[in-house]
Amino acid sequence: MTNPEARFREAVAHQRAGELDAAEAIYRELLAAHPTLLIAHHNLIATLRARADWAGAEQALRRARAVAPHDPDIAYHLGLSLLASGNYAEGWPLYEARRSVDRDRVHAPKLPFREWRGEPVTSLLVWPEQGFGDQIMFARYVPLLKARGIEVTLVCRPGLETLLAPLGVTVIPAEGQAKLPACDAWVLMGSLPLRFGTTLDTIPDGLWLKGRAGRAGRDGEGGGQGTDGQGIGLVTRGRPTHPNDANRSLPKPIEADLFNLPGAVSLHPEDTGAKDFAETAEIVRRLERVITVDTAVAHLAGALGKPVWILLPAAGTDWRWLRGRSDSPWYPSATLFRQPTPGDWWAVVDEVRGRLGA
Structure with missing residues (x-):
């Protein structure tokens, strides 16, 4: 291919103008000649998503991951694509890449005890992440932890503590510095579906507030x-x-x-x-x-x-x-x-x- 830089600029111009068919054709041409050109992979994925071509975007994400298996952004977005399609078994492990992405990174806590991987423990600290809605959604896993006989400490964003109190665990509202109890292990709230092997058929009951006075x-x-x-x-x-x-x-x-x-x-x-x-x-x-x-x-x-x-x-x-x-x-x-x-x-x-x- 002659002057791939010029062809790439041409594809970007088409993409910005909403001429998605033309942009897609050039990105595919570029990747046929330069399969490791990661930015062309990213732009092709964005183009396919803009067209709501979800199957095509997933295929493009898989090709990009084969080229750059250690790129957290590609892993994360492939995980999101799989979760959106209901492929939870493959999607949850890739969703863990949210800890390493550049944008909207989820920060894991720095604590003197280990991260929980699903093994038997006596006490567990559940760490909040993302927004209020995420914390309400993932709180459904707390009763499953209690059913295993685990003593749960649930950290949350201020404003949720009274809502979460009916779960019957220790709830600590915190932002910034907070005094936390020593536990056997900790886990991110958003990692609980992975730890429990959640599929579309095994999503825990989310009606944990129904019937609460x-x-x-x-x-x-x-x-x-x-x-x-x-x-x-x-x-x-x-x-x-x-x-x-x-x-x-x-x-x-x-x-x-x-x-x-x-x-x-x-x-x-x-x-x-x-x-x-x-x-x-x-x-x-x-x-x-x-x-x-x-x-x-x-x-x-x-x-x-x-x-x-x-x-x-x-x-x-x-x-x-x-x-x-x-x-x-x-x-x-x-x-x-x-x-x-x-x-x-x-x-x-x-x-x-x-x-x-x-």
Whole structure:
């Protein structure tokens, strides 16, 4: 090939212009001549993903991994692709590469005791990672640890400690420096599915909050556990610093349209006055359903067993919602509403309104 640098620049120009067929053709041409050109592998994968060619992207990731087997970014993204397709047996081990990637790295703790690999232990420290939603989702594994007779210390981000208290373990809210007890071993929360060999058929029960009276229930001011409440709780935006927030949070016109639904109320803490997730849970318990973008409240409602409609973007969809499904094996009360094309939230709103008869 003559002047591969010029051809690469040409492919990048096509990719930026949205001319994905032309970009793909040139990247494949480059890789046929220069199979170890890693940046061309990365760009080809991104091009295939932009076209929602998930099978092609997975194949490209496997070829890139064969060329660079020790590249953590390739391993991590192949792991995410496999998890999104439901191939958990192969995906979980590769998901461990999240500790080594350059962007959004998960930092393992530096503790004077070993990491847990699933062997028998008497005491275990469970370390938090990623966002609030991840910690709510992975908390379902704590009862499995207790069932093994393990004394569990669960570290969490502040704001979750009261919500997690019903798990019946030691809960330590911490950010930065914290005094932690000595344990036999520690484990990252996101590594628990790997340690338990989780498949689509063996996902643990995620309804660990259902049936819990909660603070309001104990005070006699609510806390009902049924799904016959009134009102629709809405969450229309997430944390602005989230890497996919531009895609997952709703534009203002879409947000305004949803708040015009009969019985719609905001679940944003600045509107409810909730000081933590336990207080938000008490509000959710009294609602008929929750409609939310992909935020921690989706996991909260799912763990409560509350009917929750989760609005998902077409771009950057999180692995845990899988592909092409309107249900979730992680939360039986969830219904997924997906953008048909990137940015098309109106189609999602129309589907929601149609389901509500609004």
